[in-house]
Amino acid sequence: MGLPAIPIVNDPGLDEAVKDLTPEKISNVVNRIIDSETAARFKVYMKTCVHCGLCSDACHWFLSNDRDPRFSPVGKVKQTLWEIIKRKDSLDPAFLKECSRIAHTECNVCRRCSMYCPFGIDIAYLLMVVRRICSELEMVPQFLQDTVNSHSVTMNQMWVKQDEWIDTLQWQEEEAKGEIKTARIPLDKEGADVFYSVIAPEPKILAQLIGNIAQIMAVAKVDWTMPSFDGWDNSNMAMFSGDFETMGRVERYHHEAAQKLKARRIVMGECGHAFRGAAYDGPRWLGWRQPPIPLIHAVDFYHELITTGRIKIARKFKTPVTVQEPCNIVRGRGLGQKLREIIAATCEDFTPPDPDFEHNYCCGAGGGVINCGPPWKTSRVKGNRVKAEQLADTKAQIIITPCHNCHSGIEDIISGYKLGMHVKFFSEILMEVMEIPDEMRA
Amino acid sequence: MYEFVSGPLVWIAFIVFVSGMVYQFVIMLRSAKKDKVIYPYMSLKYSLRSLFHWIIPFASRNMRDRYEVTIVTFLFHICLILVPILLIAHIAMFSFAWGLKWMALSQGSATYMTIIVILACLFFFIRRLMLPEVQFVTYPSDYLLLAIAAAPFITGLAANQQWFDYQTTVIIHMITGSIMLMVIPFTRLSHMLFFPFTRAYMGSEFGAVRNARDW
Ligand code: HEM
Ligand code: HEM
Ligand code: SF4
Ligand code: SF4
Numbered sequence: 279m280g281l282p283a284i285p286i287v288n289d290p291g292l293d294e295a296v297k298d299l300t301p302e303k304i305s306n307v308v309n310r311i312i313d314s315e316t317a318a319r320f321k322v323y324m325k326t327c328v329h330c331g332l333c334s335d336a337c338h339w340f341l342s343n344d345r346d347p348r349f350s351p352v353g354k355v356k357q358t359l360w361e362i363i364k365r366k367d368s369l370d371p372a373f374l375k376e377c378s379r380i381a382h383t384e385c386n387v388c389r390r391c392s393m394y395c396p397f398g399i400d401i402a403y404l405l406m407v408v409r410r411i412c413s414e415l416e417m418v419p420q421f422l423q424d425t426v427n428s429h430s431v432t433m434n435q436m437w438v439k440q441d442e443w444i445d446t447l448q449w450q451e452e453e454a455k456g457e458i459k460t461a462r463i464p465l466d467k468e469g470a471d472v473f474y475s476v477i478a479p480e481p482k483i484l485a486q487l488i489g490n491i492a493q494i495m496a497v498a499k500v501d502w503t504m505p506s507f508d509g510w511d512n513s514n515m516a517m518f519s520g521d522f523e524t525m526g527r528v529e530r531y532h533h534e535a536a537q538k539l540k541a542r543r544i545v546m547g548e549c550g551h552a553f554r555g556a557a558y559d560g561p562r563w564l565g566w567r568q569p570p571i572p573l574i575h576a577v578d579f580y581h582e583l584i585t586t587g588r589i590k591i592a593r594k595f596k597t598p599v600t601v602q603e604p605c606n607i608v609r610g611r612g613l614g615q616k617l618r619e620i621i622a623a624t625c626e627d628f629t630p631p632d633p634d635f636e637h638n639y640c641c642g643a644g645g646g647v648i649n650c651g652p653p654w655k656t657s658r659v660k661g662n663r664v665k666a667e668q669l670a671d672t673k674a675q676i677i678i679t680p681c682h683n684c685h686s687g688i689e690d691i692i693s694g695y696k697l698g699m700h701v702k703f704f705s706e707i708l709m710e711v712m713e714i715p716d717e718m719r720a
Numbered sequence: 721m722y723e724f725v726s727g728p729l730v731w732i733a734f735i736v737f738v739s740g741m742v743y744q745f746v747i748m749l750r751s752a753k754k755d756k757v758i759y760p761y762m763s764l765k766y767s768l769r770s771l772f773h774w775i776i777p778f779a780s781r782n783m784r785d786r787y788e789v790t791i792v793t794f795l796f797h798i799c800l801i802l803v804p805i806l807l808i809a810h811i812a813m814f815s816f817a818w819g820l821k822w823m824a825l826s827q828g829s830a831t832y833m834t835i836i837v838i839l840a841c842l843f844f845f846i847r848r849l850m851l852p853e854v855q856f857v858t859y860p861s862d863y864l865l866l867a868i869a870a871a872p873f874i875t876g877l878a879a880n881q882q883w884f885d886y887q888t889t890v891i892i893h894m895i896t897g898s899i900m901l902m903v904i905p906f907t908r909l910s911h912m913l914f915f916p917f918t919r920a921y922m923g924s925e926f927g928a929v930r931n932a933r934d935w
Contacts, residue, residue: 317755318748319921326914329862331854332786340853347856356857393934394782396774397915398922558929567760612931636932637781 281346284379287653291420292375299371299415307414308366316407323399324363327352333401336394338639339384342663349661351391351401354380358408378417381408383654384661386647387518388605388640402645406520413520421651425515428478430524433531434511435478444506446481447488454492459720461496463488466539467503472579473541473571474504475532477513477549477682487547490705497714498588502545509535512546513682514555518646522563529560536571543572545579548703550606550681551644557611575607577680580704581616584623591624592713598627600674602688602701603638604681614638620704621678624711629672639665641679643687659694662687666695680704722887725894726813733898740905741913748917758921763928770923771916773935780935789847796840799833800869804897806830809880827880834877841870861907868903871896 312320334340334350347353358377362369387402395401412418418426428437447463454461464470474495480487495502504510509531516524533556536544546553553575561569583589601621608614614635621628631638642662647654669677669691677692679685679701688701752758773779783790804810806825815821825833844866848854875893878884904910926934 318752318758319755321751322748322914322918325908326911326918328908328911329854329857329859330789331851331857332782332789334853335782335785345853347853350853350856352857353853392922393780393926396780396782397911397918398770398774398934399918400922400925562757565756609932610930612933614932636934 281348284348285657287379287383287657289419289650289653291418291423292378295416295418296371296375299374299417301368301370304369304371304374304415305367308362308369308411311407311411311414312363315410319400319403320407323404324359326397327355327395327399328397330396333391333395333399336391338386338390338642338664339661342661342665349384351385351395354385355401355404359404362408362411374412374415374417377408378412378419381405381412382419382422382519383647383650383657386605386640386642386645388644389609390605390637390640393609393636409518409520410522411520418519418521419650419654421653422515422519422646422649425649426519426521426524429514429516429528430521433508433528435513435515436482438478438481438511440507443481443510446485447504447506450485450489451492453486453489454496456720458493458496458714458718460718461492463492464503465506469540469542470501470503471542472500472502473536473539473544474502474547475510475512475536475544475552476547477552478511479513479682480547487703487705490709491547493714494583494589494705494708494712497712497718498583500583500588503539503541505535505539507535509533509538512552512556513549514552514560515646515649517555517559518551518649525555525560526563529555530564532556533560533570541571543574544569546573546575548576548680548682548705550604550610551646551683554606554610575611575613575680577607577613577617577620577704580708581620584620589708590713591711593711594626595624595676595707595711596626597676598629598672598674599625599676599678599707600629600631600669600672601634602641602669602677602679602681602684603631603634604679604684605638605640605644607681608638609636617680617704624707625678627674629674631668631672633668639668641665641681641684641687642691644681644683648683648687648690655690658687659690662691663695666691666697669699670695670697675699676707677701678704678707722891725891725898729894729898733901737901737904740902741910744905744910744913748914757925761924761929762920763924766924766927767920768923769927770919770934774919792840792843795836796844799837799840800873803830803833803837804872831877831880834873834880837873838870838877841866841873865903865907865909868896868900869909872900 331352333352337349337351339349343349358380385405387406389402391401392398425435428435451463512532514525514528516528546556556573603614642658642665647658677688677699679688680703685701692699777790777794778784807830808824808827811822811824848858872893875889875896879886879889879893904912922934926932
C-alpha cells in the first residue's frame with residue numbers, strides 16, 4: 279500500500295526477551311489468557327466488530343500520522359489480536375515484538391475510541407489483553423518493566439527507599455514552614471480527614487509539590503496525614519505493563535495504608551493514571567465494586583476547598599491559560615466540569631481547547647507509553663501532532679495540567695513542536711493566587 | 721425444487737436463525753458471569769442513555785462527523801429490516817400457510833426501499849475499497865458478508881421486476897434469503913444481536929463508573 283516503513287527501535291527489554299520465545303511458549307500463554315482470563319467482553323467484542331473503521335478518527339496516533347491505517351484503533355487490533363486468534367499456534371517470536379510495540383508504545387489506552395465505535399467496543403481493553411499476553415511472555419519495553427520491578431520490590435515506582443521518603447517529607451515541611459508558620463506534614467496520624475498520597479516522582483524529582491500541598495493544607499486548615507510506610511505511592515505502572523498481579527498488590531497496599539491510619543478518605547495528588555488504578559482498574563482486579571475508603575482526585579479536592587471558601591482567591595492569575603484535560607479523570611471520571619470551575623475561579627484569561635471535555639485528545643504519554651522511555655520518545659511525539667496543533671490554536675501561554683503523565687507528555691510536545699508554552703499543575707496556580715492570612719505568614 | 725425451497729428450506733432457515741440467536745444469547749449471558757465486572761456495573765438508566773444516543777441519527781459526535789456514513793447506514797438498516805417484514809409477497813406466504821396477516825408496505829415503496837438497500841451496499845463496498853483505514857481492516861469475508869446481505873434484495877428485486885425467468889429467480893431469491901438468515905447468528909452479522917448489549921455495557925461503565933458521557 280506504499281506506507282512508510284515504521285522505524286525499528288532497539289529496546290533491550292524486547293530484544294533480549296524475544297530470544298527465549300518459542301511458538302509453543304507463545305501458544306501456551308495465548309491460550310491460557312484467552313481461555314481463562316477473558317470472557318464476555320472479549321468474546322462479544324471480537325464477534326461484533328464489523329470492521330467498519332469508524333473508530334479511526336478517535337485516535338490521535340492515526341490523526342497525527344497522516345491517517346496511516348496502521349495507527350487506527352481497529353488497525354492496531356487487527357495487527358495484534360486478529361492475527362493472534364488466527365494463528366494461535368504458529369506465532370513467531372518476532373511477531374510478539376510487533377505486538378508489544380503496538381500495544382505498549384503506540385496506544386495510550388485512553389479510551390477515546392470507545393466513544394467513537396457505534397457499538398461501544400472497548401478497544402483499549404482489547405489492546406490491554408495484548409499487553410497482558412506480552413507481559414506474561416516477558417515482552418515489555420525495558421524502561422516500563424523497570425518501573426514495574428520497582429513497584430514489586432519497593433511498592434513505589436522509582437526505587438525510593440523509606441528513609442529517603444521520610445527525609446524528603448521533613449525537608450519539604452521545613453520549606454513549607456519557611457512560608458507558612460503552621461504548615462506541617464503530619465506522618466501516620468490516625469483518624470485524619472484526609473490521607474494524602476502522591477506518585478513516586480514527587481519525592482524523587484518534584485519535591486516542591488509536596489511542600490506546596492503542605493502550605494495549601496495549612497491555609498485550608500485541613501486535618502490530613504501521609505504515611506511513613508509503604509503504600510504512600512499511588513502510582514501503578516504494572517497496570518499498564520500487563521502485570522496485573524503486581525498491579526493488585528500495589529493497589530491493595532495503597533488502600534490498606536489508608537485503612538491502617540483509619541483515614542476518612544483518600545485524596546490523591548494531581549495524577550490521572552494513579553487515579554485510574556486506585557478508583558477502578560485496581561478495585562476491578564481485586565474484586566471490589568468500590569474502593570473501601572472514599573477516594574477523590576486533587577481536582578475534586580481543590581474544587582471543594584475553593585467552593586466552600588476554605589481557600590480564598592486573593593488575585594486571579596493573569597497570563598492566558600488553557601487546559602490539558604487528563605483522560606483518566608475527565609473521560610475516566612467526569613471531572614471536566616469541576617476542572618473548568620476551579621480554573622474559572624482562579625484564572626482571568628482562559629481559552630478552552632477544541633475538542634474538549636470527554637472528547638479531549640490524550641497527551642500521548644499516558645497508558646504507560648512515556649514510561650517506555652527514551653527509545654520510544656520520537657514516535658510518541660510524532661504520534662501526537664494533533665495535540666500540538668490543538669494547543670497552539672488556543673494561543674495560551676500556560677497549559678494547566680492536573681496530571682503527572684500529561685505534564686511530562688505535554689512538555690515533550692511543547693519542545694518537539696516548538697510551541698513556546700509552559701505547563702503548570704493546578705496546585706502551582708493555586709499557590710500563586712490563594713489568599714494567605716497575614717498571621718499565618720512566616 | 722420450488723416446493724423444497726419455499727417449504728422446508730424456509731423452515732430450516734428460520735429454525736437455524738432463531739435457535740442460533742438464542743444460543744449466542746445464552747453463551748453471552750454465561751460468559752458475562754465469568755467476566756466479573758459486567759453484572760455489578762450494569763445500570764438500566766445508563767444503558768438506555770447510551771442506546772438512545774446511538775440509535776437516534778446524529779445524536780453522537782461521530783455520527784455528526786461522519787454524516788455520510790450515518791445517513792447511509794440508517795437508511796440501509798431501516799429498509800433492510802422493514803422490507804422483508806412488511807412486504808406483501810412475504811406476508812402473503814405467511815397468511816397462506818398460517819392465516820396470519822399484518823400491515824404491508826405498498827409495492828411501490830417496497831421496491832424503492834429495496835433499491836436503497838442495494839445502493840447502500842454499493843456505498844459500503846466502495847467505502848471499503850477506497851478508504852485506507854477501512855481497506856486495511858478488510859478481510860475477504862467482509863465482502864462476502866456484504867454480498868450475503870445484498871443478495872436477497874438484488875434477487876428479490878429481479879423477481880419482482882421479472883427481469884429473468886420468474887420461477888428461477890424466486891428460487892434463487894429464497895435460497896439467498898435463507899442463507900442470509902442462517903448466517904446472521906454465526907458471523908459478524910450477529911452485531912444485530914450484540915449491539916444493544918455492547919452499548920449497554922459501555923453506557924453503564926461510562927455513566928455509572930466513570931461519570932462521563934459516551935457519545
Ligand atoms: C427465507 C425465505 C424467503 C422467501 C420464501 C421469500 C419470498 C419472496 C417472494 C415470493 C417474493 C416476491 C417476488 C415478487 O414480488 O414477485 C420476495 C420478494 C422480496 N424479498 Fe423475499 N423471501 C425470503 C427471504 C427474504 C429475505 C431474508 C429478505 C431480505 C432480508 C428478502 C427480501 C425481499 C425483497 C427485497 C423482495 C422484493 C421486494 C420488491 O422489490 O418489491 N426476502 N420474497
Ligand atoms: C437491528 C439491528 C442492527 C443494528 C443495531 C445494526 C447496527 C449496525 C452498526 C452500528 C453498524 C456499524 C457500521 C455503520 O454504521 O455502517 C452496522 C454495519 C453493518 N450492518 Fe448492521 N445492524 C443491525 C442489523 C443488521 C442486519 C440484520 C444486517 C444484515 C443482514 C446488517 C448488516 C450490516 C452490514 C453489512 C454492515 C457493515 C457495513 C460495512 O461493510 O461497513 N445489520 N450495523
Ligand atoms: S490511543 Fe486511545 S484512541 Fe488510540 S487506540 Fe489507544 S485507546 Fe484508542
Ligand atoms: S468502530 Fe467499532 S465496529 Fe467499527 S471497526 Fe472500530 S471497533 Fe470495529
